[in-house]
Amino acid sequence: MSLAKAVVVGVGAEDGLGxxxxxxxxxxxxxxxxxxxxxxxxxxxxxxIRxxxxxxxxxxxxxxxxEDVIRLFDAAMTSDELGSPADLVTYNAGLNQKIDFRQMEASTFEEFWRLNTLGGFLVGREAVRRFVPLGRGSVFFTGASGSLRGMPGFAHFAASKAGMRMISQSMAREFGPQGIHVAHVIVDGAIDGERVKSLFPGVSEQLGESGMLNTKAIAETYWQLHLQHPSAWTQELDVRPFKEKF
Structure with a gap:
C-alpha cells in the first residue's frame, strides 16, 4: 500500500527538532x-530515516x-512511487538572535520577518490550496515563547513569531470548517540539541536533568495533534520542561 506523504520545512541538524x-x-x-x-x-x-x-x-x-515552496508542494501532492498526496505539513523554520534594538538594521528586522513570518505564510498558503479540495489535512507551525511576549533584545524575533501565530489563527478559523486542522505549537524552553549547547555552553548542567526539551517528545506531540478527532481539535498548545518558569 502506498504511503501518504508528510512535509517538514525547516530541517537542519540531525539532532534538531526538524x-x-x-x-x-x-x-x-x-x-x-x-x-x-x-x-x-x-x-x-x-x-x-532510510x-x-x-x-x-x-x-x-x-x-x-x-517558487521553492510551490515546487516542494508540487512534489508533495503528486501520487508517485514514493507515496500518495501529503496529509501533514509542518513549518518548523525559524531564526532567533538577541540584538540591541538601537543597533538593529532594518535589513536584519526584515530577514527575521521573512523566515519567521513570510515563510510560514507561503507554506501555509500552499498547504491549504492543495488540502481544501480534498477536504482533509493538517498544517502545523512551530512557535516560541516570543510568539506571545516580547523580551528585551528580541523585538524583531517576537514581532515575526507573533505574526506567524496570527497567520495560524486566521487559517484555523477560515479552513477548519473545510476539514483542515491548523495548529500552532509554542516551544517554551531550550531544546536539547547541539545547536543550543554550542550557543550556550554549560546549559545542560545549568538546567539539569529533564531541564531541556527532548526533541522526540516534542515530535510525538505534533503527531498526536494530527491524530485528533475533528470534534476536539487543538488550535494552540505549549510544551515546556516541568522546571521551566512561565
Whole structure:
C-alpha cells in the first residue's frame, strides 16, 4: 500500500527538532519530504530515516522563495512511487538572535520577518490550496515563547513569531470548517540539541536533568495533534520542561 506523504520545512541538524519531526512521521508510515536550506544537512537526515527502514526524500528549499515552496508542494501532492498526496505539513523554520534594538538594521528586522513570518505564510498558503479540495489535512507551525511576549533584545524575533501565530489563527478559523486542522505549537524552553549547547555552553548542567526539551517528545506531540478527532481539535498548545518558569 502506498504511503501518504508528510512535509517538514525547516530541517537542519540531525539532532534538531526538524529531524525529530521527520523521523516521527516516517515511523508512523509517512514518506517524508525533508526540506531545509542546506541539501547536505537534509540529505543526512533523510538517509538516516532510510537506514532505519523509513521512507524519506531530501529537498533543498528556501522557504522565503515562493517558487521553492510551490515546487516542494508540487512534489508533495503528486501520487508517485514514493507515496500518495501529503496529509501533514509542518513549518518548523525559524531564526532567533538577541540584538540591541538601537543597533538593529532594518535589513536584519526584515530577514527575521521573512523566515519567521513570510515563510510560514507561503507554506501555509500552499498547504491549504492543495488540502481544501480534498477536504482533509493538517498544517502545523512551530512557535516560541516570543510568539506571545516580547523580551528585551528580541523585538524583531517576537514581532515575526507573533505574526506567524496570527497567520495560524486566521487559517484555523477560515479552513477548519473545510476539514483542515491548523495548529500552532509554542516551544517554551531550550531544546536539547547541539545547536543550543554550542550557543550556550554549560546549559545542560545549568538546567539539569529533564531541564531541556527532548526533541522526540516534542515530535510525538505534533503527531498526536494530527491524530485528533475533528470534534476536539487543538488550535494552540505549549510544551515546556516541568522546571521551566512561565
Amino acid at each position: 529531524a525529530a519531526l521527520s523521523r516521527c512521521y516516517a515511523s508512523n508510515d509517512r514518506h517524508v519530504l525533508v526540506a531545509g536550506r542546506t541539501l547536505a544537512k537534509v540529505e543526512r537526515v533523510a538517509a538516516s 537506514r532505519d527502514g523509513g521512507s524519506a526524500t531530501a529537498y533543498a528549499v528556501d522557504a522565503t522563495r515562493e
